[in-house]
Amino acid sequence: MAIPHRAPEDTRLMNLEEFKKLLKKFDANKDNKISKEELQELLRSHGKHFSGWKSKRALGHADANGxxxxxxxxxxxxxxxxxxxxxxxxVAK
Known part of the structure; x- marks a missing residue:
């Protein structure tokens, strides 16, 4: 069984500042940092399955200072x- 993915025409374009604003909407405690739980909530809000696993992987990839x-x-x-x-x-501005 193939796992469906979004087609390129379904992709939303935004610049880096817009992307940061999207992330900050899920910064529940307003500490200007995104936790695993906050990232998980972002995924859930977009209807993604396995949000806990995906947020853990994303955090591991993005968290440069550990x-x-x-x-x-x-x-x-x-x-x-x-x-x-x-x-x-x-995309670039």
């Missing part, structure tokens, strides 16, 4: 994740 959070400087590391999991393509 503190367990994605801060402002690390958000760029989520661009490929957003393309695959959220149907969002981040």
């Amino acid at each position: 503190d367990g959070y994605i801060d402002e400087n690390e958000m760029i590391n989520l661009v490929e994740f957003a393309k695959k999991q959220l149907g969002v393509t981040v």
